Amino acid sequence: MHVTLPDGKRLDLSEQATGADAAAAIGAGLARAALAIKVDGELRDLSAPLSDGAEISIVTGRDADSLELVRHDCAHVLAAAILELYPGTRISIGPPIEDGFYYDFDFPEGVSISEHDFGAIEAKMAEHIRADEPFVRDDIDVDTALERFREEDQPYKVELIEDLMAAQGVQTVSLYTNGPFTDLCRGPHAPSTKRIKAFKLLSVAGAYWRGDAKRQMLTRIYGTAFLDKAELAAYLERLEQARARDHRKLGRELDLFLFSELSPGSPFWQPNGMAIWNALTELWRSENAGRGYREVRTPILYDVELWKQSGHWDKYRDNMYFTDVEGRQMGLKPMNCPAHIQLYKSARRSYRDLPIRYSEAGLVHRHEPSGTLHGLMRVRHITQDDAHIFCTEEQVQEEVAGCLDFGFFLYETFGFEPRLELSTRPEQRIGSDEMWDRAEAALAGALDAKGLEYEVNPGDGAFYGPKIDLHMTDSIGRSWQLGTVQLDYSMPERFDIGYTGADNADHRPVMIHRALLGSFERFIGILVEHYAGEFPLWLAPVQAIVLPVSDRFAEYGSEVAKALGTAGLRAELDARTESVGRKIRDAELRKVPYMLVVGEREAEQRAVALRRHGEGDVGTLELADAVGRLASEDHKRQ
RNA sequence: GCCGACGUAGCUCAGCUGGUAGAGCACUUCACUCGUAAUGAAGGGGUCGGGGGUUCGAGUCCCCCCGUCGGCUCCA
Numbered sequence: 001m002h003v004t005l006p007d008g009k010r011l012d013l014s015e016q017a018t019g020a021d022a023a024a025a026i027g028a029g030l031a032r033a034a035l036a037i038k039v040d041g042e043l044r045d046l047s048a049p050l051s052d053g054a055e056i057s058i059v060t061g062r063d064a065d066s067l068e069l070v071r072h073d074c075a076h077v078l079a080a081a082i083l084e085l086y087p088g089t090r091i092s093i094g095p096p097i098e099d100g101f102y103y104d105f106d107f108p109e110g111v112s113i114s115e116h117d118f119g120a121i122e123a124k125m126a127e128h129i130r131a132d133e134p135f136v137r138d139d140i141d142v143d144t145a146l147e148r149f150r151e152e153d154q155p156y157k158v159e160l161i162e163d164l165m166a167a168q169g170v171q172t173v174s175l176y177t178n179g180p181f182t183d184l185c186r187g188p189h190a191p192s193t194k195r196i197k198a199f200k201l202l203s204v205a206g207a208y209w210r211g212d213a214k215r216q217m218l219t220r221i222y223g224t225a226f227l228d229k230a231e232l233a234a235y236l237e238r239l240e241q242a243r244a245r246d247h248r249k250l251g252r253e254l255d256l257f258l259f260s261e262l263s264p265g266s267p268f269w270q271p272n273g274m275a276i277w278n279a280l281t282e283l284w285r286s287e288n289a290g291r292g293y294r295e296v297r298t299p300i301l302y303d304v305e306l307w308k309q310s311g312h313w314d315k316y317r318d319n320m321y322f323t324d325v326e327g328r329q330m331g332l333k334p335m336n337c338p339a340h341i342q343l344y345k346s347a348r349r350s351y352r353d354l355p356i357r358y359s360e361a362g363l364v365h366r367h368e369p370s371g372t373l374h375g376l377m378r379v380r381h382i383t384q385d386d387a388h389i390f391c392t393e394e395q396v397q398e399e400v401a402g403c404l405d406f407g408f409f410l411y412e413t414f415g416f417e418p419r420l421e422l423s424t425r426p427e428q429r430i431g432s433d434e435m436w437d438r439a440e441a442a443l444a445g446a447l448d449a450k451g452l453e454y455e456v457n458p459g460d461g462a463f464y465g466p467k468i469d470l471h472m473t474d475s476i477g478r479s480w481q482l483g484t485v486q487l488d489y490s491m492p493e494r495f496d497i498g499y500t501g502a503d504n505a506d507h508r509p510v511m512i513h514r515a516l517l518g519s520f521e522r523f524i525g526i527l528v529e530h531y532a533g534e535f536p537l538w539l540a541p542v543q544a545i546v547l548p549v550s551d552r553f554a555e556y557g558s559e560v561a562k563a564l565g566t567a568g569l570r571a572e573l574d575a576r577t578e579s580v581g582r583k584i585r586d587a588e589l590r591k592v593p594y595m596l597v598v599g600e601r602e603a604e605q606r607a608v609a610l611r612r613h614g615e616g617d618v619g620t621l622e623l624a625d626a627v628g629r630l631a632s633e634d635h636k637r638q
Numbered sequence: 639g640c641c642g643a644c645g646u647a648g649c650u651c652a653g654c655u656g657g658u659a660g661a662g663c664a665c666u667u668c669a670c671u672c673g674u675a676a677u678g679a680a681g682g683g684g685u686c687g688g689g690g691g692u693u694c695g696a697g698u699c700c701c702c703c704c705g706u707c708g709g710c711u712c713c714a
Contacts (some may be wrong), residue, residue: 018702114643187698205643205709211712217641221707248707252649261705262685316714335714369639369712378713462714481713550671575669585675599673605650609674617674 001052011056019046019193023058031061035069035190045137047350049295071096073135073178074125074199074225075103080181081124082221086111091183092156092218093210099235099477100224104207105218105427106156112386113219118201121221128198135178135189145173145184156209157184181608198232199225206443229559242475247528248375254533254590256524256541257376265373265380267521272541275570276524279539281361282387283637284517292405293387295357298339300363304329309494310338317462319367336362337488340388341495344509349499354509355391355399361520373608377480383520389512390497393438395485396510400446400468403485407470407516408450413637417526418470418482423460426551430464431489439487440466464490470516475529482518482526487511534614537593537630538637544571544630545592546608547583549599551575556603560596563623567631588613594630 002012003022013021015123019037023030023046035042036059040050043065050056058066075094082089082105089111094103107113113121140148142165149157151564161184164170164253175183178193190196200223224308226232243249251257256273260267269277288295306324307313312320312334321332333339340358362384372378374510389399411418424444425436447454454468461467470483488511492498498506517523527539537543543563548557554575564571574583587595595611601620602608608620608626621629 005647112642116643203708204642208640208712211711213708215642217710219641222709231698260705264705266647312714318714319714366713372642372712373706377655464714547674549673552671579670579672579677581672582676588675596676601673611674 001050003050003053004055004192006055006057013050016252019044019048019050019056022050022056026058028302030058032059034058034189035060035063035066036196038065043188045135046191046406047137047372048188048600050335053117060420066227067225068096069188069190069229070104070196071101071225073193073413074196074223074267075101076135076176076178076181076183076185076189077128077193077196078103078121078201078221078223079105079183080128080179083181085121086113090154090156092184100202102222104206104209104218106209106218113196113221115201115204122199122201125199127194128179129199131179132192132194134192135187135417135495136177136571137187137189138175138177138182139172140175141172142170145175149184160184186563194361195227196225197227198229199223200236239476242477242500245475245529245532246375246474247377247525250528250533251375253348253606254541256528259375263381264370265368265378267376267381268377273524275541276527276535276539280517280520280524280527283410284361287409288359288387291357291402292355293357296340296343296358296360298333298336298343298360298362299364300333301325301330302333302338304331304345306338307331310491311494312338312596321365321367332363334363334364334366336360336364336384336386337388337491337511338495341491341497344497345495349390349497349509351392351499351501351507354499355389357387357389359385369464375476376521376528377474378521379519379521384515385520385523387514389514390492390509391512392499392501392507393510395444396439396512397442397449399483400443400487401449401514403512403514403516404446404450404452404468407485410516411470414527416472416526416530418472419479420447421457421460421469421471422447422454422456423457423462423467425466426459426463426578428463436466439489443468443485443487451625456514462486462488464488466566472526474526480518480522481524484513484514484518486513488513497564502530511595534591535593536638537633538635540593541570542572542590542592543569543634544594544596545587545590546573546574546596546598548570548573549580549597551577553600553603554599557598560598560608560623563627564596564630567627569630569634570628584611594625 001015002010007013009023012026013025020034022177023034028548034046037046038057039054054170068178073161075096079091079094086107088108090106092104092106100250103280105203113539119537141305142161145161148394151168161173164173173184175182176187176189202222202224205220206217209215209218226235254272256276257267257269260268269400285295300519304313316334317521320334325331343358344356364382364384366380366382368380424440447468465487467484467486468626469481471479471481473479491511499509501507514600546557546561557575561573584595593613597609597611607620609620610626
């Protein structure tokens with residue numbers, strides 16, 4: 001038979017030839033480096049027999065697929081080690097993932113694993129890797145497989161096979177054996193364990209069987225593997241650097257905010273953090289005004305009747321805070337929309353009034369479960385950059401497009417490239433299919449008109465309408481939702497709001513819920529990590545610091561600081577009795593964008609010696625020029 | 639909420655098998671008056687997250703609670 005290689009060349013092989021034979025036929029070096037083979041685009045074991053006429057390519061460490069392969073191998077080696085060290089453990093699944101792999105185990109009663117055990121587990125894994133144990137595939141019929149796993153008391157494997165049979169009518173399954181360990185597995189795998197050149201266990205965590213909170217909690221062990229040691233070292237180094245820009249760490253170091261046990265999930269903003277907050281608010285406020293939004297402010301505490309009418313009581317009660325006020329039950333708002341509806345209702349509205357756009361830096365409270373709190377990224381005290389647009393059905397697409405424009409303007413200011421998701425009608429929803437057709441088409445239309453790429457999440461929309469979400473990733477690769485644009489046909493109905501149309505008849509407006517930054521808390525968290533605390537001038541808590549060379553020049557220094565302040569800059573004077581070296585070091589550590597050193601020469605010439613954070617000495621400028629330069633940079637938000 | 643780990647001075651951390659707490663930085667005082675990343679010396683500072691228990695004796699062992707961290711579930 002023959003196969004075709006990636007360069008189009010034809011390779012003749014004997015009947016029954018395998019991937020390994022093909023690799024050997026091409027070259028001995030390739031045969032040694034081969035990990036797997038791609039047959040007509042599908043990844044297979046090297047030991048798999050080839051079919052006549054197939055297009056093949058040999059997968060080596062140079063291919064992108066190879067990492068996934070060895071990580072999957074490594075997951076099997078981990079399971080082998082665990083079963084030896086902790087007999088009686090039940091195994092579930094162990095896939096490769098982005099940057100590594102995991103395996104979920106159900107340990108015997110009384111056994112619990114922690115990172116302290118990793119040393120012993122890794123040592124056992126290393127034994128198996130050193131032993132160069134081949135991965136051997138065995139295709140068997142499901143009954144034999146079921147019998148085997150029942151005998152071995154591996155109920156999770158039994159369940160997996162039963163599901164495969166039920167869902168896909170599977171008759172045979174494949175098993176892979178490496179050393180003493182056999183696992184139900186689709187494959188493929190590298191030829192042997194020795195191909196894992198570098199690996200490390202990273203963390204241990206709980207994970208529900210099949211991601212279902214009602215089912216057994218398993219112990220998940222995360223690890224990673226690479227094809228050489230240097231890559232592993234580089235990866236660990238990246239993790240280390242990511243930790244250094246964690247907003248929780250920088251928040252403490254730069255005195256931006258703090259958290260207290262006295263109010264879990266609620267940040268206390270230090271003056272430095274508040275400066276960032278205010279700079280951001282200024283941008284947000286002026287842009288809102290320029291785009292036809294009118295800012296409002298509404299209460300945070302409401303009679304529960306409001307939440308019953310809005311539907312939050314039914315759907316969201318468990319996540320709300322309630323209190324009694326003189327015998328009346330009141331609830332803190334988890335969303336601003338019912339409040340904005342009260343504003344809308346304050347007058348009879350005409351089609352000529354629409355769209356009405358209300359914006360509010362609205363403070364909402366949500367009782368997020370304790371285990372989900374995460375610095376500024378997941379808080380209970382949330383300040384949304386909220387807005388609600390009341391418009392006619394015909395205006396929807398244009399308004400959504402306006403929101404997206406606004407959003408992208410904001411994100412571009414920071415050099416962000418958010419990931420977009422369009423979530424469509426869920427199973428449980430209100431409104432007619434025609435309404436959903438129009439709503440989804442309006443959102444998709446707005447996205448397409450802008451030529452934006454987005455992912456569709458079928459069934460993930462809110463019960464009252466579809467939505468577009470904007471996601472960003474934090475320093476350790478976790479994805480967070482920031483902005484959202486949601487169409488809502490339900491609230492207007494629940495609150496029975498209307499407008500008089502040109503036909504003098506009553507019509508129902510559509511509501512668009514829109515948050516672009518998402519929340520000030522989360523957005524600032526993302527900003528801190530994005531800039532690693534080295535904020536552009538316009539966001540920096542302290543924009544410039546004046547450093548007199550000695551006490552003798554403190555007076556001129558104070559004059560310089562005052563000039564900066566007058567120009568609208570956040571400036572400080574470091575009047576401590578310290579060496580210049582010390583003052584510079586401290587300012588550098590605080591990541592202050594500009595340092596203005598003043599001594600005898602500067603005082604005489606009414607000048608400053610300018611230094612840029614992270615770059616060093618810029619040179620001497622006349623005071624007025626220096627102030628002008630900084631003010632202009634601040635103004636341009638560079 | 640669930641699983642696991644962790645919680646010692648403002649911060650980062652040390653404290654072996656139980657014998658009434660220690661370092662660096664920060665802070666205060668004094669001296670130095672300094673030219674682009676740490677001047678030196680002295681000093682103050684801790685209910686060892688909270689509560690209960692075991693023990694002659696608990697930061698250290700056990701139990702409960704709170705918080706934080708890593709995940710999982712959730713995130714209108």
